[in-house]
Amino acid sequence: LLAFSGVQGARIRTVVVGLGPIGLAAARFALERPSLDLVAAVDLDPARQGRDLGELLDWPPAGLLVEPDAEAALARHQPDVAILCTASQLPPMMPLLLACARAGVDVVSSCEELLLPDLRHPDLAAELDAAARAGGATILGTGVNPGFVLDFLPVAASGVCREVRSVRARRVVDAATRRLPLQRKVGAGITGEEFAARAAAGTIGHVGIRESAALVARALGWGPEAVEEDLEPVIADRRMETEHLVVEAGRVAGIRNRARALASDLVVVELDLAMYVGAPDPGDEIDLDADPPVSLRLQGGVPGDRATAAILVNSVRQVAAAPPGVTTVVDLPPPRPMR
């Protein structure tokens, strides 16, 4: 009767594109959820194509064979929503995003730059927004980081504040507890020189902290005028071993990645991400210098991959109900795991 979200509608026809660790987990969670109807799974890797999705999940057959072509899958299955887990940068995503937008297929994506696409790519973002409005599609980038701990949560916490002067958030991840690709992504085990070379080439580290800082600043009405980012290696002070690799003393254990948003020459948002093997006290901390002040802790932190797959699937219902256009995690009702 009422406009409460407890009321469920029809099952939402969903496709997943990109069956890496996050996309595969998202496909599994979508299969588990009665309110979603997973109608297709797509991957570019020929080794996965034609196989039953259940096989990739170590599950019984799911009755869905992995397809090779995302645009053909959109045309064939006419989904309501596409979960896209293919790239971190916006430019390589554009053809598929535009195809979804034009077909009126809502998008939830783990693409980090899509959290706030106009920050680095204003022209592409404008083109995508226009296509989405014209086609009647909602486009969202989300995840745990970016998408939740360093952006959605600080903004959500500010709801009880009369005024916020500045936002500080800090995320500490012990990379030893995470999968090998993440350990590689943060440079665990390499030398300082190699780190410097890869950092200069932009092939190491985390994408999205700059987007998070800018999104928080914008959500609180600060513009911002500038966003600064820096990336440093954390050097191991002792030999450490993970399930996947060894970090010798003096080698890189991981990264420290910080971003600051400035408005009127003041730092209004300061984000600090530490992801390295052996990081002590993992967890997420959010502090608002505000009236009243708010200090929030997520004990132990939110684990990345599994939680990112969950928030992608949890956001399907939100984009399906939202008005068309490019949107953000702070412009939608909070996602949750409705059955």
Place this chain on the structure above:
Amino acid sequence: LLAFSGVQGARIRTVVVGLGPIGLAAARFALERPSLDLVAAVDLDPARQGRDLGELLDWPPAGLLVEPDAEAALARHQPDVAILCTASQLPPMMPLLLACARAGVDVVSSCEELLLPDLRHPDLAAELDAAARAGGATILGTGVNPGFVLDFLPVAASGVCREVRSVRARRVVDAATRRLPLQRKVGAGITGEEFAARAAAGTIGHVGIRESAALVARALGWGPEAVEEDLEPVIADRRMETEHLVVEAGRVAGIRNRARALASDLVVVELDLAMYVGAPDPGDEIDLDADPPVSLRLQGGVPGDRATAAILVNSVRQVAAAPPGVTTVVDLPPPRPMR
């Protein structure tokens, strides 16, 4: 350009009805905020009527004289949004809510039962929802509790979970740090017999914990089938003095108020509110038994009145942009203090 909430629209014409402590603070925060245009303030108390709002705030003149009649103020000022701070129960609010709904004026209210009005008053809620849809108005009940710590936050925290098995949230408030009406509301200083009598008459304690439990359960797709509530006095084990009153040893120091939502005979939501003089370790705690688990702490807790006034004002922009009907705090984008 894009549909991001950083983009501001025209100033929102706002009225405040009910100038008790929360309504007065909301009026002050609305006056301070450039994006809102406070066009009227209304109160039933003849001692306030005709006085300049600035005088009530110990401020310079605001150029707004307190008006006696809310419906006349709606007709005269044609506001976009009304902030209503007049009652905790839905029935006495209905005439004004219906007047707003019919006039197409969106509502943000601290009325605790309005958090989830169909829980105790399904017929009134249906009537209000129909009027709001017909008139093009959005109706929201919010605040800190209910509205944020024991309902919005647990639901927001679940965004990163694949599955939630149960939600536990606990709020501890040291009533000694709060204003006299709250100390009275929790029975500080009265005898156990008096507490029992007032509890039986329904004239003591907090309104809204039952609504919070049901809203969380519904937002997570649990129904619920039943909501149970209990209220107990907390007895002082020593003499305590606040700024406003004295609690002798053996007298009531305040309340412990719990609610449980059940689905399939399991307790899926368990909320625990302790508000008493001398309560140790004030703060808010949310724990999701979930995959992955989430454990969230608000250190020191969110103070009630000031934060409630803030969230009312922060929600004005959200109701102004939302589709018509009765809605809830988990069905809107998170409010925040945009300038």
